[in-house]
Structures are given as structure tokens and as C-alpha cells.
Amino acid sequence: MEIDVLLGLQWGDEGKGKIVDYLAPKYQMVARFQGGPNAGHTLKFEGKKFVLHTIPSGIFRENLQNLIGNGVVIDPITFVRELNELTAVGVTFENRLFVAKKAHLILPTHRMLDAASELAKGKEKIGSTLRGIGPAYMDKTGRNGLRIGDILSPDFHARYLSLKQKHLKLLAQFPDLPFDLDGEEQKWMEAIDEVKKIQFVDCEYFIADALAAGKRILAEGAQGTMLDIDFGTYPFVTSSNTITAGVCTGLGVSPQKIKEVYGITKAYCTRVGSGPFPTELHNETGEKLRAEGGEFGATTGRPRRCGWLDVPQLKYAIMLNGVTQLIVTKMDVLSAFSDFAIGAAYTSEDGSLSQNLPFDISDDTFSVSYENIPGWNVPLDEVIDWNNLPKEATDYLLKLEKELNVPITMVSVGPGRDQLIVK
Ligand code: GDP
Numbered sequence: 414m415e416i417d418v419l420l421g422l423q424w425g426d427e428g429k430g431k432i433v434d435y436l437a438p439k440y441q442m443v444a445r446f447q448g449g450p451n452a453g454h455t456l457k458f459e460g461k462k463f464v465l466h467t468i469p470s471g472i473f474r475e476n477l478q479n480l481i482g483n484g485v486v487i488d489p490i491t492f493v494r495e496l497n498e499l500t501a502v503g504v505t506f507e508n509r510l511f512v513a514k515k516a517h518l519i520l521p522t523h524r525m526l527d528a529a530s531e532l533a534k535g536k537e538k539i540g541s542t543l544r545g546i547g548p549a550y551m552d553k554t555g556r557n558g559l560r561i562g563d564i565l566s567p568d569f570h571a572r573y574l575s576l577k578q579k580h581l582k583l584l585a586q587f588p589d590l591p592f593d594l595d596g597e598e599q600k601w602m603e604a605i606d607e608v609k610k611i612q613f614v615d616c617e618y619f620i621a622d623a624l625a626a627g628k629r630i631l632a633e634g635a636q637g638t639m640l641d642i643d644f645g646t647y648p649f650v651t652s653s654n655t656i657t658a659g660v661c662t663g664l665g666v667s668p669q670k671i672k673e674v675y676g677i678t679k680a681y682c683t684r685v686g687s688g689p690f691p692t693e694l695h696n697e698t699g700e701k702l703r704a705e706g707g708e709f710g711a712t713t714g715r716p717r718r719c720g721w722l723d724v725p726q727l728k729y730a731i732m733l734n735g736v737t738q739l740i741v742t743k744m745d746v747l748s749a750f751s752d753f754a755i756g757a758a759y760t761s762e763d764g765s766l767s768q769n770l771p772f773d774i775s776d777d778t779f780s781v782s783y784e785n786i787p788g789w790n791v792p793l794d795e796v797i798d799w800n801n802l803p804k805e806a807t808d809y810l811l812k813l814e815k816e817l818n819v820p821i822t823m824v825s826v827g828p829g830r831d832q833l834i835v836k
């Protein structure tokens with residue numbers, strides 16, 4: 414069998430958690446392949462709300478395995494907190510949750526380094542979630558990192574101390590930070606003991622065996638394409654490959670195994686943290702989008718920046734990921750607008766229009782040309798049938814489908830598991 418992939422086409426928070434939770438019963442395994450507790454994936458069902466950071470969004474569905482792949486970075490403290498929250502509502506992990514031995518660990522000092530680096534950047538700061546993601550991936554590529562599998566080795570503690578010492582030397586270059594390292598270290602060590610209770614696997618063989626046994630696997634992305642370390646709005650990005658290519662390295666599977674690629678976009682666009690966002694609205698309309706869409710970060714609670722959908726940006730993301738099916742979320746939010754806009758093209762200084770993103774989308778040598786779209790002004794949150802959508806809403810979706818040249822197969826009209834139109 415093959416692996417299907419679900420990932421974000423914008424700057425994250427497109428509604429991946431909700432859709433993975435919805436799709437999960439069609440699969441036997443859901444696997445996270447990159448990112449870490451910088452992610453916040455929200456699931457709502459039966460009047461309850463859960464935000465997952467490290468654990469895959471298939472965890473609430475029975476008879477399904479959840480795998481945290483080698484491409485993920487894990488902070489034992491937040492991971493165990495999440496495990497405890499799920500245990501409290503009756504979720505079990507035996508034969509349901511697996512962690513790759515090759516996944517890297519986030520140490521307390523990684524979080525300190527993240528904070529120190531952001532502070533030193535001043536106005537140029539990335540707007541990181543401060544979860545230690547960047548420094549943990551730096552240690553991975555710098556070949557200093559500690560991995561989940563290392564927890565079982567007799568010299569784990571010594572290796573931890575040695576890496577911590579390296580970090581403390583680096584931290585000495587920065588001003589002192591308010592951080593209770595002793596306290597956090599103690600929590601981390603206690604959490605490590607809890608993590609040991611979860612089954613560790615050789616991810617690449619685990620996946621290969623599952624595929625050979627005919628299991629269907631859904632790979633769950635975190636962040637979004639524009640936060641990809643190579644193709645995002647560098648340096649305002651995260652430190653992993655968020656695109657489809659990341660599935661191969663983040664789970665240990667070959668490209669031939671990948672089949673459907675579900676790309677998710679909001680019906681408009683948001684971004685949290687710093688960095689370029691060409692279609693951002695710095696006005697009351699942007700504030701209205703934030704209020705109507707409840708656009709506050711699921712991990713940090715920060716207000717999200719809001720703006721219109723950006724067609725060239727989406728084309729770029731669809732190209733990079735090989736998207737085969739498009740999922741549009743938050744259509745209900747646009748009900749609050751009598752009309753709205755989409756970024757239709759990038760215009761350079763000489764007046765020429767382009768559908769390609771410039772090298773640096775933060776420079777001022779281009780502007781975005783907009784196209785106005787008539788709104789529908791009726792609530793959509795109870796619509797579950799494509800044929801019951803107002804004409805203006807279907808016109809908008811069909812227009813996107815035509816421009817982007819990918820079929821829209823799902824439209825989300827609210828945060829709830831069932832507030833979904835499946836075409
Ligand atoms: P993720 O990181 O991609 O999983 O997305 P987040 O959970 O960070 O952010 C998406 C937010 O939008 C969450 O609060 C969801 O509950 C909510 N949401 C998802 N789909 C819809 C939708 O179609 N309409 C509305 N109004 N909210 C949605």
C-alpha cells in the first residue's frame with residue numbers, strides 16, 4: 414500500500430488537525446514526519462476541544478496506530494503533559510502510539526538558546542514559538558543531537574550533560590535569561606522516565622512492514638509550505654522541511670510510496686510570527702477576519718496576522734508538494750463579508766504581471782494585484798452538502814479550482830469534526 418500526505422499550503426494553522434481527525438478512520442496509521450511542539454493542531458468533537466502538539470491527530474480514533482517519525486523533534490516535558498491530558502480523558506497508548514528511535518530530543522537548554530537567539534535578533538526576530546525547535550534541529554544537522562533511542566543507552570546521562578555543557582558555553586555569549594534551568598532539568602529527567610513507557614520503533618522498518626501488510630498510512634504535516642526551511646520565506650521559517658519531500662526523510666520511506674497529497678488552505682490567509690506576508694491586511698478588515706475566524710495561535714495564543722488568499726503563493730505550494738486534492742477550510746468565516754478579495758498576481762516595478770513568487774517576497778519591488786470576489790452573506794456553518802452552498806460560495810471555489818488546477822474535494826465550514834462538505 415501507499416502513503417497519503419496531508420499538509421498546509423500557507424503559513425500553518427490551515428486546519429490540518431481537524432481534517433486529519435476526520436480522515437483518520439480511513440487509515441490504519443497516522444504519522445507525523447517533521448516539526449515538534451511548535452505545532453498546535455486543534456480537534457473539536459462531541460463538544461470537546463483538544464490541541465495536539467507532538468501527538469498525531471489520529472489519536473482519538475480507535476483501531477488506528479499513531480507514529481511520531483524520526484523527522485520530529487520531541488520535548489519530553491510537553492510530550493508527557495500531552496500524554497497526561499489524553500490519559501485523563503481515557504485515551505490509551507498501548508499499541509496505539511509509537512515513537513521513532515531516531516527522532517531528536519529537545520533539551521531545556523535548546524529552549525534557552527531559542528530565547529537567547531530571538532532576543533539577540535531584536536527587531537529582526539523570527540517570532541519563534543520558543544519551543545527550542547531551531548536549536549534542536551541545529552544540533553541534529555550539526556551532529557551533536559540526542560535521540561529518543563539514546564535514552565536507553567547506559568551513557569545517556571553523560572551525553573546529556575556533555576550537550577548541556579556545550580549549550581551553556583554558547584549561552585555565555587548572551588545576556589542572562591530568566592530561566593529556571595535546574596527546575597526544568599528535573600522536570601525533563603522525570604519526563605524522560607515517562608517517555609520510556611511509550612513504544613520506541615525503528616521507524617523506517619515499522620513503516621515498511623505496515624505498508625507490506627497492506628496498511629493505509631496518512632502522513633500529517635505540521636506548519637505550512639511557506640515555513641519550509643528551503644522554500645519558505647527564509648529566514649522567517651521553521652527549521653524543517655514541511656513539504657511532501659519531508660515525508661521521505663521524516664519517516665524513512667521512498668518517494669514511490671507517496672500517493673495522494675491533500676493540500677490544505679484557508680479560504681483567506683493567516684500568519685503568526687514575523688516575516689513577509691504580501692496579502693496581509695493592516696486595517697479593520699484584517700481585524701474583522703481575526704475576530705470572525707478566531708485567529709489566535711493554538712500554541713502561543715498570539716494574534717494571527719490576517720489577509721486575503723494569495724493565488725501565486727498557493728500555486729507555488731501546490732507545485733512544490735504535488736498536491737492532488739485541495740481542501741479549503743474556514744469558508745464560514747467569509748460569510749461576514751459582503752465582498753472580499755484574492756491576490757491574483759504579483760506586479761513588478763515595470764508593470765509586468767507574474768504568477769511566480771519573487772526570490773524575496775519581502776522586498777518592495779513588486780505589489781500584489783487583487784481581484785474582487787462577491788460574498789454570500791449567509792452563514793455556512795450548518796451546510797454539509799455542496800448543493801446547498803450559496804452560488805457565490807460555489808463560484809468562488811470553482812474559480813479557485815480552475816486557477817489552481819487541482820480538484821477541491823473537501824470544504825470546511827466550522828471547527829467541528831462534521832462541519833465538512835465532502836465533494
Ligand atoms: P492546524 O495547526 O493546521 O491544525 O490548525 P490550528 O488548529 O492551529 O488552527 C485552526 C483553527 O481553526 C482551530 O481553532 C480550528 O478549530 C479552527 N477551524 C478549523 N476548520 C475550521 C473551519 O472550517 N471554520 C472555522 N470557523 N474554524 C475552523
Ligand code: IMO
Nearest residue numbers: 425426451452453540541542635636651685686
Ligand atoms: P501548525 O502545525 C503557525 C511559526 C512561528 C514562527 C516560525 C518559526 O500549528 O500549523 P519555530 O518555533 O518553528 O522556530 O517558529 O514559524 N510557526 C508556526 N506558525 N503554525 C505552526 O504550526 C507553526 N509552527 C511554527 O510563529 O514565525
Ligand code: MG
Nearest residue numbers: 426453454711
Ligand atoms: Mg496550528
